Amino acid sequence: MPSMTYREALNQALAEEMERDPTVYLMGEEVGHYQGAYKVSQGLLARFGEKRVIDAPIAECGFAGIGVGSAMVGLRPVIEFMTWNFSLVAIDQIVNNAAKIRQMSGGQFAIPIVFRGPSGAAAQVGAQHSQALESYYVHIPGLKVVAPSTPADAKGLLKASIRDDNPVVFMENETLYSTQGEVPAGEHLVPLGRGDVKRVGTHCTIVAWGKAVHTGLAAAKLLAAEGIELEVVDPRTLRPLDEELIFESVKKTGRLVVVQESWPVASFGVDIAYRVQRACMDELDAPVEVVSSADVPMPYARNLELEVLPSADDVVAAVRRALYLV
Amino acid sequence: MVAIAKNDELKRVIDEEGNVVKGARPPDIADEELRKIYRTLVQVRVVDERMMRLQRQGRLGFYMQSTGEEATHLAVAALRPSDWVFPSYREPGAAFYRGYELEQFIAQLYGNAADPIKGRQMPVHHSMNWINYVSISSPVGTQIPQATGMAMAAKIQGKDDVAIVYFGEGATSTGEFHVGANFAGVFKAPVIFLCRNNGWAISTSADRQTAAKTFASKAVGYGMPGIRVDGNDVLALYQATADAAERARAGDGPTFIEALTYRVHGHSSSDDPSVYRDPDEPKRWQQADPLARFQRYLGKKKLWTPEWEEALRTEFDQAITVAHDKVANLPPPDVETLFDDVFEELPSHLREQKEWLMAQPRTKSPHYFH
Numbered sequence: 122m123p124s125m126t127y128r129e130a131l132n133q134a135l136a137e138e139m140e141r142d143p144t145v146y147l148m149g150e151e152v153g154h155y156q157g158a159y160k161v162s163q164g165l166l167a168r169f170g171e172k173r174v175i176d177a178p179i180a181e182c183g184f185a186g187i188g189v190g191s192a193m194v195g196l197r198p199v200i201e202f203m204t205w206n207f208s209l210v211a212i213d214q215i216v217n218n219a220a221k222i223r224q225m226s227g228g229q230f231a232i233p234i235v236f237r238g239p240s241g242a243a244a245q246v247g248a249q250h251s252q253a254l255e256s257y258y259v260h261i262p263g264l265k266v267v268a269p270s271t272p273a274d275a276k277g278l279l280k281a282s283i284r285d286d287n288p289v290v291f292m293e294n295e296t297l298y299s300t301q302g303e304v305p306a307g308e309h310l311v312p313l314g315r316g317d318v319k320r321v322g323t324h325c326t327i328v329a330w331g332k333a334v335h336t337g338l339a340a341a342k343l344l345a346a347e348g349i350e351l352e353v354v355d356p357r358t359l360r361p362l363d364e365e366l367i368f369e370s371v372k373k374t375g376r377l378v379v380v381q382e383s384w385p386v387a388s389f390g391v392d393i394a395y396r397v398q399r400a401c402m403d404e405l406d407a408p409v410e411v412v413s414s415a416d417v418p419m420p421y422a423r424n425l426e427l428e429v430l431p432s433a434d435d436v437v438a439a440v441r442r443a444l445y446l447v
Numbered sequence: 448m449v450a451i452a453k454n455d456e457l458k459r460v461i462d463e464e465g466n467v468v469k470g471a472r473p474p475d476i477a478d479e480e481l482r483k484i485y486r487t488l489v490q491v492r493v494v495d496e497r498m499m500r501l502q503r504q505g506r507l508g509f510y511m512q513s514t515g516e517e518a519t520h521l522a523v524a525a526l527r528p529s530d531w532v533f534p535s536y537r538e539p540g541a542a543f544y545r546g547y548e549l550e551q552f553i554a555q556l557y558g559n560a561a562d563p564i565k566g567r568q569m570p571v572h573h574s575m576n577w578i579n580y581v582s583i584s585s586p587v588g589t590q591i592p593q594a595t596g597m598a599m600a601a602k603i604q605g606k607d608d609v610a611i612v613y614f615g616e617g618a619t620s621t622g623e624f625h626v627g628a629n630f631a632g633v634f635k636a637p638v639i640f641l642c643r644n645n646g647w648a649i650s651t652s653a654d655r656q657t658a659a660k661t662f663a664s665k666a667v668g669y670g671m672p673g674i675r676v677d678g679n680d681v682l683a684l685y686q687a688t689a690d691a692a693e694r695a696r697a698g699d700g701p702t703f704i705e706a707l708t709y710r711v712h713g714h715s716s717s718d719d720p721s722v723y724r725d726p727d728e729p730k731r732w733q734q735a736d737p738l739a740r741f742q743r744y745l746g747k748k749k750l751w752t753p754e755w756e757e758a759l760r761t762e763f764d765q766a767i768t769v770a771h772d773k774v775a776n777l778p779p780p781d782v783e784t785l786f787d788d789v790f791e792e793l794p795s796h797l798r799e800q801k802e803w804l805m806a807q808p809r810t811k812s813p814h815y816f817h
Contacts, residue, residue, distance in 0.1 A: 172602070177630070180625075180626040185592075186591070186627065187596035188596060190595065190600070191597060191599060192596075193593065194531065196600045214592070214593075223789070223791070225572070226574035228565075228787065229563075263790065314794075361796070
């Protein structure tokens, strides 16, 4: 299997889907001549031309709305946000329009659109560039929400998202773009709604998505030294959610720690905790733990940023609480 | 062809008396088509009167009248059926012109089992894919970038369809207007911006929306022509729209049309304009009534007679009664449909919710308390 970066995997998915389906086009800031702010669209302009790789004026609510309108009449737009932080100025088009038009029109208009870009903190980019906004979008009926953690998942999920007839919020991560991994060549699809066990273990289940999967895996490595084996479950898509995979794991381990980069209040991790306590009450041996970012806007200073983000040490501490080892 | 006026001039074809104004030439429209346009204007007027009465009787929850602004609806008469309409919410005439049936219209207002959109949206928020008329959104201005998106899609697809997007002068204050117009200018998208300047955005007067001398002058900043049209002159609107469509199809990009008209009634059935504007103001409008004016023009061409007027009004009155009788008392939408169309497929959690809900007795308790 070829090895490539998360960035290259996304690029391959885009190229393959644009090759396969002439209705797919990419639009966003810097996606064309600049090859993408994070180079995800490298080479696509040269290959597919200006009609299908469109450098947009700087206005997220503009190209989000353009995408929605073009989807209504049969195109499959991929709308790139330089970061999901900037999607907040386009949220009317995503939440009031993309998510609702199928239902409001009585099923007359489908909006097969992918909104994609990096979400979450990178390194010292401050409060307005560091937000993990999955809990905002997963709240909205009508949207699917995807957050790949590995290059293989990035490719397979992006291809499946582009083919999906529903609007998809596709959340990448800036710190993952350069990570390397094996990716199946050619037709590799990861169905939305199917999770993946990233590490098998017996003592406690970790549920995490996107970058937090790696935080969970790092914690697993630390605890393995003590003979504690974590099972790391990556749902990969938050909506639809592979509940069965999570419940199965929790029923096996009896303990759950959810790791998320979201803030804690009204967050998706808390929703998972609710669902698990309903489905696995008899098997749970400890209260569900949720490890989140500190409930503050992200500061710039490096030391403060590190304190805000969930770390492997935070996960280890939460696992110890779940195992009554404190 | 009407001479293109300078930005702050007003394009007109016929005056209040129905005479062709000096220097203008009426667009080349067949007699039957002229009569169809007039028919539709009358239809909107009669439907509005009847629906508003139903609203005041408490049968309809909400309604929006178009009185005074009907001529702007008929801009679509200058377009092809394959062109797309991105409505604001006050353009039923554009839909009737394209064949939206009274039964469907009334069922939508009731949101019942015959409603084409299954009781999903509040009254007046129609959606008709089959006549290229997109779903009406409540947030003001939201449809503007979407229209540009449709127009850009047409270019990508190699079609020569155009989009017409309706919005009020108030919507020009939104960010959505700016981005929609800016993208259209940059990409030369085949879209027609029809700004209906009716003087009022609910209670906010037009002079609170801009410091510019005219709304049409905003077009300059987006690199497109901006023209001002007498919005009560259906022929001037027709010509302006036809010219804009021709430019758009030729690859010359968008056009901004400011149609000066007047909102005779409140913003909606929930609004009482007497608290914020001079009650005599609507009376002054009588002079400009787009129906009366076009009627006089047709009369001079022997295409209108008082008998035809009488017959038309009776026809619509009866048609409304028949349609209303047929759909008004239909049951509400099936509870079973509640979870449909949220996603293309019914996800498992919604299937479970649906199964659970269907097993419960139907609730009779209101969710609001007075």
